[in-house]
Amino acid sequence: MPAELKDKLGIAVSTQAYRDYRNLLDSDRWQRLESMGARPQRLLFASTSTKDPSAPDTLYVEALAAPNTVNTMPDKTLLAFGDHGKVSGVLPPNGGDCEETLAAFEKAGISVSDLAAQLQKEGAASFVKSWEDLLQSIETKSKALG
Structure with a gap:
């Protein structure tokens, strides 16, 4: 640019x-x-x-x-x-x-619109990964306590 x-x-x-x-x-x-x-x-x-x-x-x-x-x-x-x-x-x-x-x-x-679409897709994937990591952490700690 x-x-x-x-x-x-x-x-x-x-x-x-x-x-x-x-x-x-x-x-x-x-x-x-x-x-x-x-x-x-x-x-x-x-x-x-x-x-x-x-x-x-x-x-x-x-x-x-x-x-x-x-x-x-x-x-x-x-x-x-x-x-x-x-x-x-x-x-x-x-x-x-x-x-x-x-x-x-x-x-x-x-292309600002193409870039925005790409960033939204990457951002959503990042949030999904964080959510999955959180669920995995909860499962691991639950097993350790159980």
């Missing part, structure tokens, strides 16, 4: 998701539900550690700060942010330049 796009895809997709989330909360439909007592679910940014060792270790924590969101991260990332992280702003409710950034990836020959 072109150097100017390095470490920008996850942030652009997250910004797009936050824009869509804010649009939903601003919609007439949601406003009616809220007036009847409904509460919004917070948008989750999950496991936002930096995978690229050449990128700042607080890259995603700093970039994805936004009201009404939850950001989960490994302890190492949390400690790094506590040590030297800085939030200079929050995600723009209108999405900022996320569409232009995503278009630049497409122009560079990277």
